[in-house]
Amino acid sequence: MTNFFSLFSAIIFIASYYFYIISIFRKETKPQKASWIIWSITDLIILITLLLQSVSNYHLSFAATIGSILIVFLSFKYGVSGWRKIDFICLSVSGVGLLFWQLYNNPLVALIILSLTQIIATIPTAVYVWKYPKTENKISWGLFFIAGIFGVLAIPVWNPENYVFPLSILVVSIPFFIMLFRDKNN
Numbered sequence: 001m002t003n004f005f006s007l008f009s010a011i012i013f014i015a016s017y018y019f020y021i022i023s024i025f026r027k028e029t030k031p032q033k034a035s036w037i038i039w040s041i042t043d044l045i046i047l048i049t050l051l052l053q054s055v056s057n058y059h060l061s062f063a064a065t066i067g068s069i070l071i072v073f074l075s076f077k078y079g080v081s082g083w084r085k086i087d088f089i090c091l092s093v094s095g096v097g098l099l100f101w102q103l104y105n106n107p108l109v110a111l112i113i114l115s116l117t118q119i120i121a122t123i124p125t126a127v128y129v130w131k132y133p134k135t136e137n138k139i140s141w142g143l144f145f146i147a148g149i150f151g152v153l154a155i156p157v158w159n160p161e162n163y164v165f166p167l168s169i170l171v172v173s174i175p176f177f178i179m180l181f182r183d184k185n186n
Helices: 002-025 033-052 059-078 085-104 107-131 138-153 160-182
Strands: none
Touching (some): 033 107, 059 138, 085 107, 138 160
16 A cells, blocks of 8 residues: 555656646746755755665655756746845755765765755745745645655655655645645735
């Protein structure tokens, strides 16, 4: 059953990226470059880490990696223009996280640090969404949230290798879900 939830969470995640990309092309969504750059780099490294550890519920990570890389490319043309101080701070903190990953050279430590880095990457987009909620797609973030729930349900064994990434996906999506659905006029 956990394998089904893992695949289902990946399918929902892919669907969320589909709606996100459509909303970018319609100019309804303006992705934050800093968040998506950090998310794509950490998603890729987390995917590699999970595969090296032979974790069976990697499907969500695979979907996140493909989708976030696509959004990075789109963010340079369709995203919020310029860079803000908070973007540089989060990129710097994330860079420090990547350095710690290299220093420890331990897949589990890397997974934890990279997942925390993903949570930090939420800050630039969350700040922007708080001010301008109509610049993000409700359907996508709702689906990201649902995918996170199914990602947690897909955890076969409750050890850090299996639960750190799905929980970080859920933690990252919660503020957006709350902020985007808080305003009935949005």
